[in-house]
Amino acid sequence: MKKPKIAFFDFACCEGCQLQVANMGEGVLDVLAAFDVVEWREVMSEKWDKKYDVAIIEGSITDNHAVKRIKKIRKKTDILLAYGSCATIGGVNGMKNNFELDDIRKYVYGESYKFFPTEITKAVHQVVKVDYFVNGCPVYIPEFVTVLKAVLQGIPYYVPDYAVCVECKLNENVCMYAKGITCLGPLTRAGCNSWCINNGNICYGCRGMVSNPNEKSAQDILAKYNIPIELIMNKMNMYNKCREIV
Template identity: 40%
Template sequence: MSKPRIAFFDFSCCEGCQLQVLNCEDELLDLLALVDIVQFREAMTEADWNFDIAFVEGSITREQDEPRLKKIREAAKLVIAIGACSGMAGINAIRNAMPVDKAKEIVYGNKKDAFESTFARPIDTVIKVDGYIPGCPIDRKDFLRTVQALLVGKKPPDHDYPVCQECRLRENECLLTVGIPCMGPITRGGCDAIEPTFGSPCIGCRGLVSEANIESCKQMLEKHGLTIEDISKYMTIFNSFQKEEKHA
């Protein structure tokens, strides 16, 4: 049996998630024993459109992105959204809160008319997505686990538990107990609590757990001395894209 063929694509993003794949240095040879990589702009020149699984990074922010994304969907048996930008529009969606023209002016100044840009959306607003690897950037082990799951026909891990679970199991000092506001209690885990482990609070890059108690979390952050504006920033840095917007 020939090996499954996988390909990588990107839209509006920093390509840091794809870099995480390349960072799997110790595992790359084992990975290549399982799959053939046929398109990966960050790592190779060849670009073959005959593939089974497409890993797509980045948000959809321009009209011309849509036909390209649809072409990927048609070519692939499975499409996996990788990273916060692709799965939930992530940081890109912050600009949806202001008129596009104003956002362009802030970013490009007097060259703003040279760039096309619209509403930032996750890729599942345009095509059907078969799985998500969350995070900014994605976790390397999570990527490898997802590939393994797909190869044996299992559902990829969805990590629908809070960052606190892995944080406590690592026996980190809870940042909330030492007065540092943290989004860990309502943010999806699977990252092995990498931020709190090194002393920085979780800011929600993997999205919210499906049963996030946002109201109580807001009150909790307020008790930690955050203003409504601060809390709003915490809640929206990665998680501002609302599901309803998908139909907008």
């Protein structure tokens, strides 16, 4: 079997998810044995102007240049993989959508803001078709490898559609709410093996919400713990603002 050609691209992001792959250690050798990496700005100088089999997209789509560029990449690739929170759910860049676009441009660019057109932040699938999603900020490498295996086999990968609590409970963490700390685990999609909570942190909701959250009950629970709904919405919107785009 010929090795599939794979290319990494970044849009609006910190490129930290690609760094996760670069930091994989020995595991990266297995990835390189299975794929032929033809373009990856963060770790190599070579470029590739022909077609590729798999395009890995990090970052969200935030202006018209990005729209054109992602559409071009989509045409050149068989498989497109959205990678990291920015690409899969819009991520922290989505916070821009809390403001009027002109206001935010003036704030950043001052008087010459008119020379810098911008658009509301979108996740990649809100612009072009996405075949695989690897959620997380940063991505959870074991899940990324699982997705790569699915790509090689030509089978779909389903992001778990249940709460982080499932994995967190199996890891026998003491519930953050028992410690009096607010955590977004109950509303956030699993798949990260409750990585943050295992290490003493809370869940920030970086993997997006479950598809069918019980919002009414969640509100009742927040009331029980005396947590204002605005606080949770603010926390949720840190990563998930783009979910409002229909």
